Amino acid sequence: MSERPLKVGLVGGGKGAFIVHPHQRAINMDGTRRVAAGALFPDPQVALEEAENWPYPIKGYGSYDEMIQDQAKLPEEERLDYILIVTPNFVHFDPAMKALEAGIPVFCEKPLTVNLEEAEKLVRKVRETKIPFAVAHTYLGHWTSRLSRYIVRSGLLGEIRWVDAYYIQGWLATKLEETGNQQASWRTDPKRAGLSGCGGDIGTHALMQLRYVTGLEVKRVSARLETFVEGRMLDDHFTAYCELSNNGKALVRASQICIGHKNDLGIEVAGTKGALRWRQEDPECLVVHLNGQPDRVYWRGAVAAGDGFLPADMPQELLDEITLPSGHPEAFHDAFARLHRSFEADVRKYKAGQPVVCDGSKYANVEDGWMGIAFIESCVKSSKSDGAWTEVPPLP
Numbered sequence: 001m002s003e004r005p006l007k008v009g010l011v012g013g014g015k016g017a018f019i020v021h022p023h024q025r026a027i028n029m030d031g032t033r034r035v036a037a038g039a040l041f042p043d044p045q046v047a048l049e050e051a052e053n054w055p056y057p058i059k060g061y062g063s064y065d066e067m068i069q070d071q072a073k074l075p076e077e078e079r080l081d082y083i084l085i086v087t088p089n090f091v092h093f094d095p096a097m098k099a100l101e102a103g104i105p106v107f108c109e110k111p112l113t114v115n116l117e118e119a120e121k122l123v124r125k126v127r128e129t130k131i132p133f134a135v136a137h138t139y140l141g142h143w144t145s146r147l148s149r150y151i152v153r154s155g156l157l158g159e160i161r162w163v164d165a166y167y168i169q170g171w172l173a174t175k176l177e178e179t180g181n182q183q184a185s186w187r188t189d190p191k192r193a194g195l196s197g198c199g200g201d202i203g204t205h206a207l208m209q210l211r212y213v214t215g216l217e218v219k220r221v222s223a224r225l226e227t228f229v230e231g232r233m234l235d236d237h238f239t240a241y242c243e244l245s246n247n248g249k250a251l252v253r254a255s256q257i258c259i260g261h262k263n264d265l266g267i268e269v270a271g272t273k274g275a276l277r278w279r280q281e282d283p284e285c286l287v288v289h290l291n292g293q294p295d296r297v298y299w300r301g302a303v304a305a306g307d308g309f310l311p312a313d314m315p316q317e318l319l320d321e322i323t324l325p326s327g328h329p330e331a332f333h334d335a336f337a338r339l340h341r342s343f344e345a346d347v348r349k350y351k352a353g354q355p356v357v358c359d360g361s362k363y364a365n366v367e368d369g370w371m372g373i374a375f376i377e378s379c380v381k382s383s384k385s386d387g388a389w390t391e392v393p394p395l396p
Helices: 020-028 044-052 064-073 093-101 116-129 143-153 182-187 198-214 332-351 366-384
Strands: 006-011 033-039 082-085 106-109 133-136 160-168 218-226 237-244 249-255 264-271 274-279 285-290 296-299
Touching (some): 006 020, 006 332, 020 033, 033 044, 064 082, 064 093, 133 366, 198 218, 198 264, 237 366
Parallel strands (some): 006 082, 160 249
Antiparallel strands (some): 160 264, 218 237, 264 274, 274 285
16 A cells, blocks of 8 residues: 655745745645645734635644644644745744754755854754755756766766856846835845845855755855845845865856846856756756767756766666656756655655655755855855955854
């Protein structure tokens, strides 16, 4: 007999919130997980109304405190298997810590917290409890991101000299936060978003793509956080020149004021033997450039080990991970689903009493979240010092 579906509880997600919808579709995609409960809004009455109006029956709570306390009292087989936090940044730390204290695994939207002090507390709690914890860096869920990681980390491009990791948007080219747009209003408010607007919101995605694919860390930054829209309280344009742990260099850049760009995240990795390019808006393929050879274009679902570039002993796990035949495009929801699928496997191990190693190979972990906050704080410090080179602290 198959195992029962995991029960997921939502923190946030009501009143038109965007990110909860791809998450809940991804949760339901395999039939092995389902949203079972939620504290969907800060106002208790609205939270209960939103739960009543959910597309299918779930148990509504007036607050995440109430949900976590109630679930902690239930027998193991009846309680929520993990919670998903989809609130604005300033409401990440508290529900995450309280869930961990109740023994409930956590899947948290990025960035992990609004400051390094809170991030470090979560890192220490996860290390102490060994409870699975994921940070929702969506684009790691693309199969081509995983192939890129394999190619670069296997040394097929040689020593990495240069990385350009970017995330360019144009939706905040005007002062959208003054029109009542919910997504714009909290992302441009330092009390809710944290120290950085554009950098914290999407620059952290570019950083995570760099770290995930290359395995390299950013050691020092010379950064500029700029605000082009007059009167905006946080940066809407973000540029960080980076020194990497192998002495290579990188550019991590993000913008939300470049009209015409929609969700343009990408990465270019240049090594001594070759280079690799991948873009999220064309997520089915990646391009490998080799010196003196024709370009190689790899499509998800149409990759052959031992092709003269890819080794014959590629991990079978990577080749088996395809969910759709080549030519049937995977996209944003599939990337989310791959993250939840990977997290589900670790949650099931944890609940079965088996050791779990959340090593960051399948989804961003709490330590990856910490590194994102350390990077942003270092960039803010550098920018305030006119771009002075600033050390990024190592993981505690």
